[in-house]
Amino acid sequence: AQPQIEAVLEDIVHKPYTGPEHKLTPLVNEHVGKYSKYVFEPVESGDGNWQLAHEDGDMKVYRRELEEDGVVVDPLKAQHIVKGLSAFEMCKYFFDKDTRLDWEGTVESFKVLDKLADDSVVFHQLHKRVWPSTQRETVFCSHICMLTNAPRPENMVGHTWMVCNFSMEHPSVPITSKMIRATLNVGLVCQTIINRQVEPGQESSITRDDVSCKIIYAANVNPGGWAPPSVVRTIAKREITKFLKKISSCAQKAVLEQPLTL
Ligand code: 14H
Secondary structure (H helix, E strand, C coil), X not given: CHHHHHHHHHCCEEEECCCCCCCCHHHHHHHHHHHHHHHHXXXXXXXXXXXXXXXXXXXXXXXXXXXXXXXXXXXXXXXXXXXXXXXXXXXXXXXXHHHHHHHCCCEEEEEEEEEEECCEEEEEEEECCCCXXXXXXXXXXXXXXXXXXXXXXXXXXXXXXXXXXXECCCXXXXXXXXXXXXXXXXXXXXXXXEXXXXXXXXXXXXXXXXXXXXXXXXXXXXXXXXCCHHHHHHHHHHHHHHHHHHHHXXXXXXXXXXXXXX
């Protein structure tokens, strides 16, 4: 089945959300192009050595054990289903910096370094000290877009949305010895599932009670310096689980009083 899956993933194309082109457009396209396919590579087929690391209701967290130069860089992938909101609403909530600190448990503070367009922003983040060692910082570009031709789960309505966050360097924040520069590449892909039959042309009758958001979240984290492997693995699993639970409940609350945007 592998060549078939590869052919399907090859077809995925991303469309900018709003933005005009900017100086990082080629870099964004390169990352989104790669990550939009990677996110959809199956974890359950048994190949690729993905292991189910955690399961809780609709949430499943998978990991592939990997070390580079003695540093744990396990790729992580998670799936979750959140009731009462659409793919677009979830991605927009994840992308929106103004509500980030309501749900983001790993960040102490952040700063916008570059607003490239409405759909592409560069951030510098200081992370909370998670183990008794040097504090971590990250510099990354965050981009929101629509994906076309992505594989569609059963009962999906509307479009596939994605937020791609990838580490980069930025001249205004040189690497210093005071902090460790961690690097992450993250893809959050969302699709809206409908739980009842809707006749063609009746889409405007769809309400919040009819929909759920299917999330696939993939993260490749390099802590940027040695830390005990068992500690990194425990923290990574704990943080990704906490993150998915927290952002889901915060996003549900945030959209509650608003009309559904498919
Ligand atoms: O995705 C998450 N947060 C966003 C918004 O803050 C930023 C993140 C990112 C940061 C920096 C560079 C690129 C991307 O996407 C939620 C993160 C959840 C935690 C994932 C697992 C953490 C593993 C901890 C290991 C220690 C590394 C410092």
